[in-house]
Amino acid sequence: MGELTPAVTAILMALAGALSAFAVYWYFIFRRVLPLEASLEELRRQAEQFREFSIKKSREAKTLYDVAALTAQATQAQSALSAMVAIIATYLEADVAAFLLLDEATGELVTQPGGHGLEKEEQSYRIPLADGNSSSARVFKSGQVFITGDAQNDPGVITHYARLWKIHSLMTVPIKKDGRSIGVIRAGSFKRDYFTREHAELMGVVATEAATIVETAMLNRKLAETAQQLEALNRIKDDFVSTVSHEFKTPLTTIKGFVSVMLEGDTGKLTEQQVKFLTVAKTAVGRLEQMVGELLDLSKLEGEMAMEFKPMVLDSLLRASVEAYRSQAQAGGKALFYDIPKGLPMVRGDESWLRLVVDNLISNALKFTRSNGCVRISAMEKGDFIMVCVEDNGIGIHPEDKERIFDKFYRARNSNEISAPGTGLGLAIARQVVAKHGGKMWFESELGRGTRFFFVLALASHGEEARIQ
Numbered sequence: 076m077g078e079l080t081p082a083v084t085a086i087l088m089a090l091a092g093a094l095s096a097f098a099v100y101w102y103f104i105f106r107r108v109l110p111l112e113a114s115l116e117e118l119r120r121q122a123e124q125f126r127e128f129s130i131k132k133s134r135e136a137k138t139l140y141d142v143a144a145l146t147a148q149a150t151q152a153q154s155a156l157s158a159m160v161a162i163i164a165t166y167l168e169a170d171v172a173a174f175l176l177l178d179e180a181t182g183e184l185v186t187q188p189g190g191h192g193l194e195k196e197e198q199s200y201r202i203p204l205a206d207g208n209s210s211s212a213r214v215f216k217s218g219q220v221f222i223t224g225d226a227q228n229d230p231g232v233i234t235h236y237a238r239l240w241k242i243h244s245l246m247t248v249p250i251k252k253d254g255r256s257i258g259v260i261r262a263g264s265f266k267r268d269y270f271t272r273e274h275a276e277l278m279g280v281v282a283t284e285a286a287t288i289v290e291t292a293m294l295n296r297k298l299a300e301t302a303q304q305l306e307a308l309n310r311i312k313d314d315f316v317s318t319v320s321h322e323f324k325t326p327l328t329t330i331k332g333f334v335s336v337m338l339e340g341d342t343g344k345l346t347e348q349q350v351k352f353l354t355v356a357k358t359a360v361g362r363l364e365q366m367v368g369e370l371l372d373l374s375k376l377e378g379e380m381a382m383e384f385k386p387m388v389l390d391s392l393l394r395a396s397v398e399a400y401r402s403q404a405q406a407g408g409k410a411l412f413y414d415i416p417k418g419l420p421m422v423r424g425d426e427s428w429l430r431l432v433v434d435n436l437i438s439n440a441l442k443f444t445r446s447n448g449c450v451r452i453s454a455m456e457k458g459d460f461i462m463v464c465v466e467d468n469g470i471g472i473h474p475e476d477k478e479r480i481f482d483k484f485y486r487a488r489n490s491n492e493i494s495a496p497g498t499g500l501g502l503a504i505a506r507q508v509v510a511k512h513g514g515k516m517w518f519e520s521e522l523g524r525g526t527r528f529f530f531v532l533a534l535a536s537h538g539e540e541a542r543i544q
């Protein structure tokens with residue numbers, strides 16, 4: 076081999092230099108890339124973890140949303156609970172799930188209908204709280220969550236049921252209201268070691284919502300029972316009032332008849348004192364008779380009674396009622412005016428019931444007006460209605476009595492002031508009668524100055540309507 080020329084040597088050296096520079100370059104590149112690769116791997120792992128975490132969280136959020144929506148719509152606790160069981164089964168991917176609630180009467184936990192993954196006959200069983208082998212009873216009493224991954228061999232579980240349902244994992248969470256257990260939720264899986272603390276947390280949230288539903292359902296049931304009892308009591312009271320009033324009617328008529336006969340002297344001459352006593356007796360019987368009549372009217376109104384609506388002329392009814400009270404007004408030194416325009420259209424009504432209304436309003440106006448006062452009855456057409464007004468310049472009604480004046484048996488404080496007899500039923504009856512006609516009754520009053528009672532009745536329909544000339 077010949078000697079290398081300096082030029083070739085120089086080229087070779089340059090090449091060697093370039094190669095080592097290249098190697099050094101790659102060495103540095105690799106030094107930087109390798110850790111980068113490692114961190115990339117780490118990043119990938121974290122991204123995967125984050126993806127799993129967000130799936131889990133969104134599943135939790137969806138569960139919570141579904142449960143909350145269910146709670147808001149729940150009208151029937153039972154169906155809401157079975158829907159919740161379905162939610163648990165979906166989000167926990169459990170194979171069986173059921174609610175057990177405490178039956179306070181027997182001290183047992185009772186499975187609620189609508190369990191998931193269970194046959195009908197497997198669903199209905201009761202666990203006494205005293206059963207030491209039952210994990211549900213323990214969870215109920217301790218308020219602590221129970222999880223096992225091997226339910227068929229766990230001494231803390233009634234393994235018979237675990238085998239029956241073929242489950243290996245079991246999770247039981249208490250349902251608490253105000254710190255007190257009211258039941259438990261159970262979820263089971265065919266897989267071993269399936270349930271985790273996170274599952275338990277999610278089920279805990281469902282349990283809180285379930286507690287609200289169960290509590291509301293219990294309150295509703297109690298309310299419904301109370302309402303039923305009240306209704307029954309009310310019916311007994313109404314029946315009693317109606318029967319007693321009927322029974323009173325005949326003897327009262329007899330007493331009234333005999334007292335009148337004696338007062339008229341048909342049984343012999345009476346002393347002044349006898350006349351006085353018999354007159355008192357007659358007034359008292361009259362009052363009793365009125366009260367019995369009102370009680371019977373009320374029981375008819377509140378019963379199944381149907382009114383007989385016909386087109387009718389209201390002004391002749393008003394006139395007849397005024398005339399019936401004319402002598403009473405005169406005897407009390409009160410003026411009774413009548414102000415009804417001619418040609419009022421007919422109304423649709425039941426004549427005998429409407430007469431009761433007008434009679435009571437006039438009787439009240441006279442009762443609560445001192446002598447020298449006056450009472451005025453007027454009527455006017457108002458669109459599709461006729462408005463009747465009974466006005467007096469009597470003692471008036473205290474504003475604090477306003478709310479209750481139409482209540483049954485309510486007599487305002489002014490009835491003591493003027494010692495007016497009565498039962499407090501007249502206005503209750505009047506308002507109900509007007510309401511049954513589809514009308515309205517109300518009043519305006521000023522203490523010490525007088526009162527105006529109004530009611531409106533619908534005009535008879537066009538086919539039936541006739542104008543009085």
Ligand SMILES: Nc1ncnc2c1ncn2[C@@H]1O[C@H](COP(=O)(O)OP(=O)(O)OP(=O)(O)O)[C@@H](O)[C@H]1O
Pocket residue numbers: 369435439440443467469470471472480485486487488489490496497498499500501502503526
């Ligand atoms: N025109 C009126 N002026 C003042 N107070 C009145 C008037 N009408 C009714 N009231 C008050 O309203 C109460 C209830 O009236 P309502 O007609 O229901 O019963 P009442 O007249 O006392 O008894 P009843 O009508 O059963 O014989 C009366 O006791 C009275 O206190």
Ligand SMILES: [Mg+2]
Pocket residue numbers: 435438439497500501502
């Ligand atoms: Mg009255």
